[in-house]
Amino acid sequence: MHWIGETFTSDAGWSHLERLVDIAPRMAGSDGERAAAEATRDALSEAGARDARLAEFDIHGWTRGTSSIDADGTEQDCIALPRSPSGSVEGPLVDLGYGLPEDFEAADLDGAVVLCRSDVPEWFDRFMHRREKYYRAVQAGAAAFVFSNHVPGCLPPTGSVGTEASPVGEIPAVGVSREVGARLARRFEGEPVTVSVDAENDDATSQNVHAELGPETDERVLLTSHVDGHDISEGAMDNGAGTAMVVEVARALAARERDPDAPDLGTRVEFVTFGAEEVGLLGSGHLAGAVDPDSVRTVVNLDGVCRGRTLEVTAHGSDTLVDAARTVAADLDHPMDVRPDHVPHSDHWPFVARGVPGYMVAGSADESGRGWGHTHADTLDKLEARTLREGAILVAELVAEVAGRSVPRLDTEEVAATLERTHEDEAMRVTGDWPFDQ
Incomplete structure (x- = not known):
């Protein structure tokens, strides 16, 4: 097909x-x-999507x-x-290692400075998010929380x-970096340390970017990413690449509509790049709460x-979405x-929690955790244009596949x-994110 080339x-x-x-x-x-967000709006318009626009919402700014960490006169x-x-x-510094639930239960953490690694051991049956470890420390009466990277390279x-x-x-x-975390645990376990933070909190505004392609149907498929990043790096992999791929897929689907050999999209496709994902899925939560699921x-x-x-495609228990992804992989060889699993993190989750079938699409990697993500090292030089283009072809076909299917709630x-x-x-x-008792 012409659009693939x-x-x-x-x-x-x-x-x-x-x-x-x-x-x-x-x-x-x-x-x-x-x-x-403004640059993404303009890029979606240039790619051939219609009605590219921003939708603002209020957030708590930080x-x-x-x-600093002061330990026996050392910073x-x-x-x-x-x-x-x-x-x-x-x-007193208390090193909980991985910070598993049993580690918190076994230690006296009242008034302590709690140190935890960012990963979990391979034998443990699930991933433990940073926020879970933080709030377990809060519930145990800790005075401060120190989160140590498990990836080497002096990368807090x-x-x-x-x-x-x-x-x-x-x-x-x-x-703190892996190296600083190891030093703290080795030299200052049980010793008094001082953790100091200075930050500003105020009212702020974020925004989601919207644009559309395909027929004017009431129902739509959402192709999403988040445009925000952390302030310590370029945010290339997390999540500049996701937003860039949304733009590339929009261009691909526009080209696909012009391709006489490609079937028409059966459902409207709405592109949304969310704001404020990194501080609590605020952009996706805002939209998910405003639309009819x-x-x-x-x-x-x-x-x-x-x-x-290799794209890792998680289908959140939907047999139809598993089949659609496998069909695309087979058709494109x-x-x-x-995977049929659930990933209750990132911008699909506010929709999945409301019964909307959803994919989480990421790049598969051998290392555990985020790799370079959420560190100074999340930079463009780590990525390849070929990977983005290949992924865009697969995602464009995946979007077209689900746009032409009936997908049960x-x-x-x-x-x-x-x-x-x-x-x-x-x-x-633990983190107050359980939505199913409401």
């Missing part, structure tokens, strides 16, 4: 990725995030100041975790704390898509790692039961 030689997505990484920072609520390098409160606290990790009900966390929180056939969310050449009681069987509900209850 055009996509494999297109510079639209990669050029937009270069544009995004040169806008810094893209922190939620910042001028940089606004500039990136601006990074200084932070250990750290960065504040977004939405950490300001303050300076002292307490970032990532937000806070909840929808209380946007600012309850205790100061900082990220029955008006969304499927959400296809791109987050971290260029991390590896290209591998895709298709998810049973939210079944989703909740699955999360309980896999113990994912434990984390969501």
Whole structure:
């Protein structure tokens, strides 16, 4: 088909990725995030999508100041975790290693400075998000939280704390590199350390970007990403690449509509690049709460898509979506790692929690955790234009496939039961993100 060749030689997505990484920072609520959203709106319009526009919403803004860890007169390098409160606290350092639930239960953490790694051991039965470890520390009475990267390279990790009900966390929180974390645990376990954070909290505005292609149907397929990033890096993989791929897919679908050998899209496709994902899925939560869930056939969310050449496609318990992804992989003779699992993180989740069938699409990688993501090292040089183009071809065909299918709604009681069987509900209850008792 002609559109495939055009996509494999297109510079639209990669050029937009270069544009995004040169806008810094893209922190939620910042001028940089606004500039990136405006650039994405214009790129979608240039790609052939119609009615490209911004939709604003209010958020709680957070601006990074200084932070420090003082241990026996030494200053250990750290960065504040977004939405950490300001303050300076002292307490004995307690190293919980991986910070598994049993580690929290076994330790006396009242008034302590809790140190946890960013990964979990291979034998553990689920992923533990940063926010779960933070709020377990809060519930245990800790005075501060120190989040240590497991990836070597002197790279302190970032990532937000806070909840929808209380946007600012309850205790100061900082990220430290693997090397600093190991030093703290070796030299200062049980010793008093002081964690200090200075940050500004204020009212701010974020925005989602919308554009459309295909027939004017009431129902639509959402192709989504998030345009915001953290203020410590270019945010190339997380998630400049996802937004760039949305632009490339829009160009590909516009070309596909002109291709006489390609079937018509059966359903309207709406492209949405969300704001404020990194501080609590605020943009996607805003849209998911404003639309009729029955008006969304499927959400296809791109987050971290260029991390590896093989796309990891998670279908959230939908047999129809599993079959659609496998059909695309077979038709294009290209591998895709298709999983029926649930991933209760990123911008598909506010829709899936309301019964909307959804994909989480990422790049498959050998290493655990985020890799370079959420660190200074998330930069453009790690990515390849070929990977973006190949992924865009697969995603364009996947969107077209689900646009032409009837996709049954998810049973939210079944989703909740699955999360309980896999113990994912434990984390969501700790962080206040469990939506199924409402």
